[in-house]
Amino acid sequence: MQLNDLYKDIILDHYESPHNRGRPPHADIEAEGSNPLCGDDVEVYVVLDGERLKEVRFDGAGCAISLAAASMMSEVLEGKTKDEVKEIGDLFKAMMHGEDVALPEEMEDLEALKGVAHFPLRVKCALLAWTTLEHGLANQDAGRRVSIEVD
Amino acid sequence: MQLNDLYKDIILDHYESPHNRGRPPHADIEAEGSNPLCGDDVEVYVVLDGERLKEVRFDGAGCAISLAAASMMSEVLEGKTKDEVKEIGDLFKAMMHGEDVALPEEMEDLEALKGVAHFPLRVKCALLAWTTLEHGLANQDAGRRVSIEVD
Amino acid sequence: MQNGFDVQAVRQDFPILDVQVHGKPLVYLDSAATSQKPQAVIDSLVDYYTRYNANVHRGIYTLSEQATAAYEDARAKVARFINAPSPECIIFVRNTTEAINLVRFAWGFDNVGANDEILISEMEHHSNLVPWQLLAQDRGAELRYLRVNNEGRLMLDGLDVLITERTRLIAVSHVSNVLGTINPVKGIVKRGHKFGSLVLVDAAQSVPHMPVDVQEMDCDFLAFSGHKMMGPTGVGVLYAKPHLLEAMRPFMGGGSMIRKVMLSESTWADAPQKFEAGTPNIADVIALGAAVDYLNELGMDDVREHELSLTQYALDALREVTGLRMFGPWEPQTRGGVVSFVLDGVHPHDIAQILDSEAIAIRAGHHCCQPLMRRYNVAATARASFYAYNTEEEVDALIDGIHKAQRVFGHAVERSL
Amino acid sequence: MQNGFDVQAVRQDFPILDVQVHGKPLVYLDSAATSQKPQAVIDSLVDYYTRYNANVHRGIYTLSEQATAAYEDARAKVARFINAPSPECIIFVRNTTEAINLVRFAWGFDNVGANDEILISEMEHHSNLVPWQLLAQDRGAELRYLRVNNEGRLMLDGLDVLITERTRLIAVSHVSNVLGTINPVKGIVKRGHKFGSLVLVDAAQSVPHMPVDVQEMDCDFLAFSGHKMMGPTGVGVLYAKPHLLEAMRPFMGGGSMIRKVMLSESTWADAPQKFEAGTPNIADVIALGAAVDYLNELGMDDVREHELSLTQYALDALREVTGLRMFGPWEPQTRGGVVSFVLDGVHPHDIAQILDSEAIAIRAGHHCCQPLMRRYNVAATARASFYAYNTEEEVDALIDGIHKAQRVFGHAVERSL
Ligand SMILES: Cc1ncc(COP(=O)(O)O)c(C=O)c1O
Numbered sequence A, B: 001m002q003l004n005d006l007y008k009d010i011i012l013d014h015y016e017s018p019h020n021r022g023r024p025p026h027a028d029i030e031a032e033g034s035n036p037l038c039g040d041d042v043e044v045y046v047v048l049d050g051e052r053l054k055e056v057r058f059d060g061a062g063c064a065i066s067l068a069a070a071s072m073m074s075e076v077l078e079g080k081t082k083d084e085v086k087e088i089g090d091l092f093k094a095m096m097h098g099e100d101v102a103l104p105e106e107m108e109d110l111e112a113l114k115g116v117a118h119f120p121l122r123v124k125c126a127l128l129a130w131t132t133l134e135h136g137l138a139n140q141d142a143g144r145r146v147s148i149e150v151d
Numbered sequence C, D: 001m002q003n004g005f006d007v008q009a010v011r012q013d014f015p016i017l018d019v020q021v022h023g024k025p026l027v028y029l030d031s032a033a034t035s036q037k038p039q040a041v042i043d044s045l046v047d048y049y050t051r052y053n054a055n056v057h058r059g060i061y062t063l064s065e066q067a068t069a070a071y072e073d074a075r076a077k078v079a080r081f082i083n084a085p086s087p088e089c090i091i092f093v094r095n096t097t098e099a100i101n102l103v104r105f106a107w108g109f110d111n112v113g114a115n116d117e118i119l120i121s122e123m124e125h126h127s128n129l130v131p132w133q134l135l136a137q138d139r140g141a142e143l144r145y146l147r148v149n150n151e152g153r154l155m156l157d158g159l160d161v162l163i164t165e166r167t168r169l170i171a172v173s174h175v176s177n178v179l180g181t182i183n184p185v186k187g188i189v190k191r192g193h194k195f196g197s198l199v200l201v202d203a204a205q206s207v208p209h210m211p212v213d214v215q216e217m218d219c220d221f222l223a224f225s226g227h228k229m230m231g232p233t234g235v236g237v238l239y240a241k242p243h244l245l246e247a248m249r250p251f252m253g254g255g256s257m258i259r260k261v262m263l264s265e266s267t268w269a270d271a272p273q274k275f276e277a278g279t280p281n282i283a284d285v286i287a288l289g290a291a292v293d294y295l296n297e298l299g300m301d302d303v304r305e306h307e308l309s310l311t312q313y314a315l316d317a318l319r320e321v322t323g324l325r326m327f328g329p330w331e332p333q334t335r336g337g338v339v340s341f342v343l344d345g346v347h348p349h350d351i352a353q354i355l356d357s358e359a360i361a362i363r364a365g366h367h368c369c370q371p372l373m374r375r376y377n378v379a380a381t382a383r384a385s386f387y388a389y390n391t392e393e394e395v396d397a398l399i400d401g402i403h404k405a406q407r408v409f410g411h412a413v414e415r416s417l
């Protein structure tokens, strides 16, 4: 396993200059996820437009993998419907578990995280933002910020 | 270590035909000792004549070593003063712990148990009756049967 | 040999069987106390310590990843071995004793209260008796006993009155370590469940010797020891149904079993980690996985068959020994390869001592079953126990040794006959 | 090398140090998590399993006598190693965590009541924190914390107000596994005793690395792990003063810890057996004895000297790394060979990952010290730790690796500077 498989330039770019970072003035969904064992914390904010995720933003602290994954996620999911989000999320999880999946073309950025599957201990870093988003969507009706701990 | 070192004829003789076995009609000291881990149980009875042990008897159930040791003890201690009993007991214990001791001539029967010192697990068998007697003497004033557990 | 099972080939795998004791080849008949280990298990330990020793879980470096993978792989192997629904219901502990005490502390304190009842049997090993005695004392509960008949079987008729609505737990051994009796645990589980009681099975003497399927048995807890199944000392297993593990409080507190620790309170990791505080016995857990591999290669059906035929052979021979009293059932089909006996005129300790002079290792004593000894009115018994590597020739040696003991104690034997 | 201590010769004794990771020679800097094992320890295991494996205590045959003698011999070795007054105050457990939990259950339940106080420090490992949190919750007692200053030292001034007449136990680590700080335990013991409190010392990071004398320290309990002192995984030690062991109730119930078992109640064996229920981890206890022999041969003073000079060397180098923040004292004389740090712009997990690509094994995370992480306002640190087999060249490799991490994360580092 090469280090370059993990720390691809595109991942380092996202880590160094994250996209969609920061809390929006208003959000329909607010979810925070933490991995107490890593100390990683991520917050995910979604502005909805009906079934569609009009805006996805995140904030938090963590390693390169977890923050780059959050940044990439926020990009690829913008404008997608909830059903599409579920579909993409399942694909992404399958990829993280080492399955050979075909990602839609406009999501090839996510491909950069494929190498993470070879580093079992880092998979949970890559999944943190996704799990947090999922949890937020599932509890959309809660009417408040929800939180989840994973490890 | 030879088996004969342990099961000397004289030991087997005492086991098969124990001396002074059985409860006397009256005893000044009654003590029972048990090793719950072996299941061995021995009762020691002493009839006193002032400072002297006029009669020493025993009863119980146990392995060849513990019963032969009880039988031999009852023989050698008959007629001895308490001080002498203590002295002989100390010598016997030292012998059981592998020390090279010189036993008084009339006690050479006890020598037969010398080999037990080479079988650490059986030493406590050889000591059971002696420990029980000691406990009985120490609690002479209790005015009742005393008991002790050893292991 | 018998049943297409090549015991001589098996023996080649156990280096200790070449040992000489007092200049004579070792005849090891004490596997119920602890089994011998095949080369594969020893190699597993050496391999671990020379190639990838590292602490498991969350070490982000290669050795630690390898150790973690091997450790969790062993968990999966053990789960498959007893057909557990998932690796997560396998908790690694030190031995059967700790497994049972874990249930006492982590389940018992919350689920057994004043006037509740715990039902165990008179044939239980102290490890499946003392913990429940202590729990009953701590919680003001009642400890009840299922009795054993003269033949060495549980008096199951008694169950009807002994199990009540207040029974919270039935704890019973699968195979007795003294009598050899195989208890009908599946039926006991069913009857316990009907009354809403949980059932713990002490499988220390079954998992090493016969196929065991926890889902078929439907027990709630199952405990066994690695060292009795060709694995190393220091590792045992608790199986529990997943929903029970989820509901149970932790046992020991410390590293690895937590999720989040704050100054005043903490939250717990999920099972199995919740119950594995501190650095686990990594090397031995992995070696237990190697033992499971080895047993699978032998085939547990064949292991059972071999022991069955050896036990039959031993019982036939023991039946002919004058002045010998055997405890437990005479039908090998209903028992494991553990044979306990006493001899008229020769104390069990003296039997064991004389057998040792012939390099034959058997156990003598109460076998951690004092109440059962009292039931049969003996202070101790001699016990020979068999495993996959034992032979009929070794049984012959045992019988010869018994005769020798009788010769040494000639007069005593005669007197007592 | 330094101090007449020949580290190259020592390295020859550790077969794992020949391992290659990603084609590069292993640089193992995670001994605080678990140490590597010398050949003598591995040989001890093989020797046991191939020559005299048998269950200990009361087996009347040669193998069992040999195993028992070796097992008890290891106890005597461990007792001498920490200058315990007698072997009987050494209890073998699985690890430090179990040792501390044993005190929680067997001493704590009878001696800590409502409104009593337990005092621990903010730098405790979860294994010396969570058990006391749980005990405090179970008994309605109060858990108090001694704080840590910016330099990584206990704020001992606080002791005066924190210790009261209600303090039943002070539990404190001898050496911090994150900060490296050597705590002045002898003084803490003295002050605790003045108030009638007992003192438990978590010596997981001291006994392996420096001479420890329990009689001089006068602590009531001391806990440590075999696997951190060149011994195998799966064995740990609790030392306790004899009169405490005598008064304490048993922990786990089962075989070996009893004297007499009746249906409704039982009596207990004396310590140490009272606290060693079930078949112990025989092979690993004996191998821990071999580890103690090995450490004695190296000489604990020399081990300490070697680590001291290595730590000095490492601190000097780390001080030069831009953007590196080190936790704990800068004076090697007051600390063990454990060095924790964070880098600006590179997360500890990423540091460890990049070091692994150079075959350098360090740990990253909270090191089972979440409260301490919060104290320093970090989520995790990277940690390198040294032992007798580490060299200055390995420290150089560590520093190179850190530079590499900074290069990989070049932009991030720049941005954060
Ligand atoms: C200071 C300290 N205490 C306790 C422990 C726990 O040791 P173990 O995991 O062997 O129980 C450790 C090691 O991780 C430690 O460093």
Ligand SMILES: Cc1ncc(COP(=O)(O)O)c(C=O)c1O
Residues within 6 Å of the ligand: C032, C033, C095, C096, C097, C098, C125, C127, C128, C173, C175, C176, C177, C202, C204, C205, C225, C236, C368, D255, D277, D278, D279, D280
């Ligand atoms: C039936 C039974 N239960 C429990 C035990 C205890 O096993 P361990 O000593 O490995 O805890 C044994 C073995 O001695 C046993 O035979």
